[in-house]
Amino acid sequence: VAAAIDGRAAGLGLGPGREFDLIREFFRDTPPTPHPSVLVGPGDDCAVVAGPRLALSCDLSVEGVHFRRDWLTDTEIGYRATSAALSDLAAAAAAPIGVMAALALPEGAAGSSRALMAGVTAAAARAGAVVLGGDVSRTEGPMVLDVIVVGSSGEPVVRSGAAPGDELWVTGRLGAAAAAVALLERGERPDAALRERFAAPEPRHREALWLRERGVLRALIDLSDGLAGDAGHLAAASGAAAVIEVGSLPVHPAAARVASSAAEAVRLALAGGEDYELAFAAAPGATEPLVEPFHREFRLELTRVGRFEAGTGVWLEDADGGRSAAGAGFQHFGAPS
Amino acid sequence: VAAAIDGRAAGLGLGPGREFDLIREFFRDTPPTPHPSVLVGPGDDCAVVAGPRLALSCDLSVEGVHFRRDWLTDTEIGYRATSAALSDLAAAAAAPIGVMAALALPEGAAGSSRALMAGVTAAAARAGAVVLGGDVSRTEGPMVLDVIVVGSSGEPVVRSGAAPGDELWVTGRLGAAAAAVALLERGERPDAALRERFAAPEPRHREALWLRERGVLRALIDLSDGLAGDAGHLAAASGAAAVIEVGSLPVHPAAARVASSAAEAVRLALAGGEDYELAFAAAPGATEPLVEPFHREFRLELTRVGRFEAGTGVWLEDADGGRSAAGAGFQHFGAPS
Numbered sequence: 001v002a003a004a005i006d007g008r009a010a011g012l013g014l015g016p017g018r019e020f021d022l023i024r025e026f027f028r029d030t031p032p033t034p035h036p037s038v039l040v041g042p043g044d045d046c047a048v049v050a051g052p053r054l055a056l057s058c059d060l061s062v063e064g065v066h067f068r069r070d071w072l073t074d075t076e077i078g079y080r081a082t083s084a085a086l087s088d089l090a091a092a093a094a095a096p097i098g099v100m101a102a103l104a105l106p107e108g109a110a111g112s113s114r115a116l117m118a119g120v121t122a123a124a125a126r127a128g129a130v131v132l133g134g135d136v137s138r139t140e141g142p143m144v145l146d147v148i149v150v151g152s153s154g155e156p157v158v159r160s161g162a163a164p165g166d167e168l169w170v171t172g173r174l175g176a177a178a179a180a181v182a183l184l185e186r187g188e189r190p191d192a193a194l195r196e197r198f199a200a201p202e203p204r205h206r207e208a209l210w211l212r213e214r215g216v217l218r219a220l221i222d223l224s225d226g227l228a229g230d231a232g233h234l235a236a237a238s239g240a241a242a243v244i245e246v247g248s249l250p251v252h253p254a255a256a257r258v259a260s261s262a263a264e265a266v267r268l269a270l271a272g273g274e275d276y277e278l279a280f281a282a283a284p285g286a287t288e289p290l291v292e293p294f295h296r297e298f299r300l301e302l303t304r305v306g307r308f309e310a311g312t313g314v315w316l317e318d319a320d321g322g323r324s325a326a327g328a329g330f331q332h333f334g335a336p337s
Numbered sequence: 338v339a340a341a342i343d344g345r346a347a348g349l350g351l352g353p354g355r356e357f358d359l360i361r362e363f364f365r366d367t368p369p370t371p372h373p374s375v376l377v378g379p380g381d382d383c384a385v386v387a388g389p390r391l392a393l394s395c396d397l398s399v400e401g402v403h404f405r406r407d408w409l410t411d412t413e414i415g416y417r418a419t420s421a422a423l424s425d426l427a428a429a430a431a432a433p434i435g436v437m438a439a440l441a442l443p444e445g446a447a448g449s450s451r452a453l454m455a456g457v458t459a460a461a462a463r464a465g466a467v468v469l470g471g472d473v474s475r476t477e478g479p480m481v482l483d484v485i486v487v488g489s490s491g492e493p494v495v496r497s498g499a500a501p502g503d504e505l506w507v508t509g510r511l512g513a514a515a516a517a518v519a520l521l522e523r524g525e526r527p528d529a530a531l532r533e534r535f536a537a538p539e540p541r542h543r544e545a546l547w548l549r550e551r552g553v554l555r556a557l558i559d560l561s562d563g564l565a566g567d568a569g570h571l572a573a574a575s576g577a578a579a580v581i582e583v584g585s586l587p588v589h590p591a592a593a594r595v596a597s598s599a600a601e602a603v604r605l606a607l608a609g610g611e612d613y614e615l616a617f618a619a620a621p622g623a624t625e626p627l628v629e630p631f632h633r634e635f636r637l638e639l640t641r642v643g644r645f646e647a648g649t650g651v652w653l654e655d656a657d658g659g660r661s662a663a664g665a666g667f668q669h670f671g672a673p674s
Contacts, residue, residue, distance in 0.1 A: 039390065040493045043574070045428035045558060046486075048493045051388020053376065058395075058485055060439045060472045091382035102397045102439075102483040135397045141478015146439040148395055148485050149383075156377045156385045221382060237380070 033130040037097045037152065047098065047132035055094035055153040059085035063142035071184050074112040076199045078119025078145065083201045084224065085147035086127050087276040090205035091222035092158075093212040094151030096129035102146040104139040112143070120147065127203060151205070157212060161219035162238035162281030168306040169287050171207055171278045171298075174227060175255030175265065178272020182258050194254045201276040207298055208278055214290060219281040226271040227305070228326040230279055232314045238281070241311030244270070244326070247319045250303040270316075270326075281308060370467040374434045374489065384435065384469035392431035392490040396422035400479035408521050411449040413536045415456025415482070420538045421561065422484035423464050424613040427542035428559035429495075430549040431488030435469035436461045439483040441476040449480070457484065464540060488542070494549060498556035499575035499618030505643040506624050508544055508615045508635075511564060512592030512602065515609020519595050531591045538613040544635055545615055551627060556618040563608040564642070565663040567616055569651040575618070578648030581607070581663070584656040587640040607653075607663075618645060 032041035040048035061067055061081035072080065082099055089096050101120045103113060113136060121131055132150065162168075180190040180198035190198065204222070211217050219238055221230045227244065235242040251269045259265035291302045306317070314326035369378035377385035398404060398418035409417065419436055426433050438457045442449060450473060458468055469487065499505075517527040517535035527535065541559070548554050556575055558567045564581065572579040588606040596602035628639045643654070651663035 039490075040392075040429075040495060044493075044495050044497075045425045046392035046394040046431060046488070046490070046493075048390055048392050048429070048431075048490045049388075050390050051386075053385055053387050054391050054487075055377075055383035055385050056393075056437065056469065056485070056487060057383040058437050058439045058470070058472050058483070060441060060474045060483075062441050062474045062476045064477050065474055088382045092377075092385070094383060094385075100393065100395050100485070102395045104397060104399050104481050132393060133395070135395050135483070137397045137399045137402055139399045139479060139481065140401050141481075142476060144441050144476065144478075144481045146395070146397075146472070146483035148393070148437070150393060151383070153376075153383070153385045156381075156383075158377060158381050160381075 035097060035130045038130060038132065042131060042133040047100070049097055049132070049150055053153040055089055055092045055151045055156070056149070057085060057088035058146055058148045059088060061145040061147070063144070069143065072199055074115035075119040077143070078116035079123045079200055081145045081147050082120045082123035083203050084274070084276065085149045086123065086129070086205065087201070087203035087222040087224065089149050089151040090203045090208045090278060091220055092151070092153060092156060093208040093217060093220060094153040094205070095209060096124070096127040096149065096151045096205055098130050098132035098150045099124045100132050100148040101134040102148070103134065103136045104144040105136065106139055106141065106143055109143055110138065116145070127205060154212070157217050157220045159219050159221055159234050159237035162234050162240050162308045163218070164240050164308050164310040165284060166218055166281040166308045167284055167287065167304050168231060168242060168244070168308060169280050169282055169302055169304050170223070170227065170250065171204055171302060172275065172300050173250040173252035174223065174275050174277060175268035175272045176252040177201065177274040178268040179252065179255040179258040182268070197254070198274070201274065203276055204278045207294070207300065210294070210297060211280065211290070216282040216286045216290065217280050218283065221279050223275045223277045223279055224273055226273045227279060228270045228314055229273070231306070232326065234279065234281060235308065235312065235314060238308065240308040241313055241315060242306060242308055243315045243317050244306040245317050248303065248305050250301055250305070372434060372467045375467060375469065379468060379470040384437070386434055386469070386487055390490040392426055392429045392488045392493070393485070394422060394425035395483055395485045396425060398482045398484070400481070406480065409536055411452035412456040412459070414480070415453035416460045416537055417456070418482045418484050419457045419460035420540050421611070421613065422486045423460065423466070423542065424538070424540035424559040424561065426486050426488040427540045427545045427615060428557055429488070429490060429493060430545040430554060430557060431490040431542070432546060433461070433464040433466035433486065433488045433542055435467050435487045437469050437485040438471040439485070440471065440473045441481040442473065443476055443478065443480055446480055447475065453482070464542060491549070494554050494557045496556050496558055496571050496574035499571050499577055499645045500555070501577050501645050501647045502621060503555055503618040503645045504621055504624060504641050505568060505579060505581070505645060506617050506619055506639055506641050507560070507564065507587065508541055508639060509612065509637050510587040510589035511560065511612050511614060512605035512609045513589040514538065514611040515605040516589065516592040516595040519605070534591070535611070538611065540613055541615045544631070544637065547631070547634060548617065548627070553619040553623045553627065554617050555620065558616050560612045560614045560616055561610055563610045564616060565607045565651055566610070568643070569663065571616065571618060572645065572649065572651060575645065577645040578650050578652060579643060580646055580652045580654050581643040582654050585640065585642050587638055587642070
C-alpha cells in the first residue's frame, strides 16, 4: 500500500500529472451542456444549480457487488449506474437537472473513464439532465461509481404518506431485470430486449410527474430492492402494513419464461430488484380512471397490486385470502422446489 | 466474483437483510438534524434542499490512494474526507448546508460505518451542515468514501475571473499537511497539532464568505493540489499566467522543521497538497487593508504570494527576479539534494 501512495504531492493528493490526465479525459466527452437551471457546470470547484427546491441523491455501484465487467460494457456500466441513481429522483417525483459521477478506476481501467462517462452522459441526456461535474481516482480494488443526481422538486413526495385503506399500485411489469441476471448467472445470453431491461433500465420520472400532477401520489418509492422490500419501506415509513395480492402481480413475461415454475416467476417479480418501476400509495378508486390514459401516454401498465392496512410489515395474500409474512413468503416462494 | 453476487435479489441488489442492516447502522448515529434549508433529510429516496441557488461538489477518498487505515482512525477518515469535500464549497464561497456520504466498505470494515459517519457528522456540524443521506455497499477492495456537499451560493465565485495585473493571495500557512505525511512515511509520529493539520483540515468557508462580502474575490480556489498546481488552475481558467514570488510564500513552521533544506520546505509549501487553504485573485491594493481585520477575525494570515500577468502557465520568481516554469521548478526544488 505504501508504494501506491504518491509522496510527491503530500503523499495523498495524486498531484499534477496522472490525476489531471484522467480528469481531462473524464470531461473530454462531456463538455458543459447548457441547462436553464445550471449556472456553473463542470470544471470549477462546485457546480451551481438554481432551485427553488432541489432533490438530491447518490447511488453507489461497486464492481462484483452491483455489476460484473464481463456482463456489461463500460458504457453500459455508466449508463446503468446513472439510470439507477436517476430512479431516486423519479421516486421523489423530481424532474432531473444534472448528474455528477465519482469514479474509482482500477489500474487497468484508467482508459475506461471516457466510455463510462459516455454512458453517464447518455443516461443523463435521456432524462433531460446534464453532467455537472465529478471526481476520479485510481484504486487498487474493484471499479466503484458513485452517481449523484440533482432534480427540481415541487412539494416533496415522500415514502411516509400511505394510510390504511390506501391502494398499492405499480408501474410496468416486474421481474425482468432479475430474469436477465438469472440467465447471465447460468452462462446464457438474454435476448436484446431482456438484456436492455438489466443493462439500461429506464427511470420513471416522467411517469412520476404525470401521476403527481393528477394528485394520486400519497407515498412513492422506486423498485430497486424488489416490490416486497420496497413496499416494506413504504409501510414502515407510513406506520402501516402493506398487503400484496400475489395473484395480481404484473409478472414480466421474461420472468415467467426464465423461471422454472410459477412460484419462481412470482419470486422474481416480488424479490427481484432493479426493475426501477414505481410503487405508490393512492386513495381508493383514485388511480383506476388513470390506467387507460397512462397507458396511452407511456405504453406502460398501471396495476393495483395490493393495499395498506392498520398494522406493520408486508403480507402476501393468495387468491384464497391465505396470508403469509413476506419474509416467510420469500423463503417459501424462493426455495428451490 | 460470481459468489459475491447475491442472486437472491436480482443478483445485484444486496437485497433485504445485510445491506439494510448496514444502512440502519449508517444512520443510527446520524438522526436527521433540523436545518432551515432542508425540507427532506435522510431516509427517503432523495433529500430535498431549498435554494434559491445551490453549490454542489463531490470528493472521492480511496484507501491506499488518499488515506491509509494505519495512519488514521475510522472517525478521522470520515472527518478528513468530509472536510476535503467541504473545502470545495469554500472554494466557491458557498455556505455549507448538507453532506451525503457514499461508503464502499471492505468485508472486515462493515463495523466501521458508525465511526466513519461519526467523523462525517462532526466535520459537517463544525461547518454548520447536516447529514442529508448517503449510500453504503460492501466491496471486495479498499474502502472508498465519496462525500457530496451542498451549500447555499450567492452569485457564483469561479476560477476564471483573474486578469493580468491582479494579485495572488493565500490564506494561512502552507505545507503542514505535506510535512505530516512526510513524517508518517518515515515512520515517525507528527505531534498532535501537526497531525491535526493532516487528519482534520479546516475548510475555509467562513473566511471565503468574509472575503466575498468585502468584494475582493475575483477568482477563488482551495489548495488541494498544492499552490503551484492550484494557481495553475486559476491561470488556465482565467487565460492568464500566474507568477509566484517564492520569497513571499508563507511556509508553515512545521514544513520548515520537517524539511531537510530550505528548498525542500518551499517545495512542501508549493507542491504539498491538502492544506485546504484558499488562493484568490484580487485587484491590486484591494486586499492589503484587510490583512489586519482578517487576522483579528480568524487568527489566520492573508499573504500576497504573487500576481497574474498576460501569458499562460505558472512561473516561480526568486528574490533576484530569476524565473522558472513551475514544472521545471518542481523538479528543481523537489530533487533530493
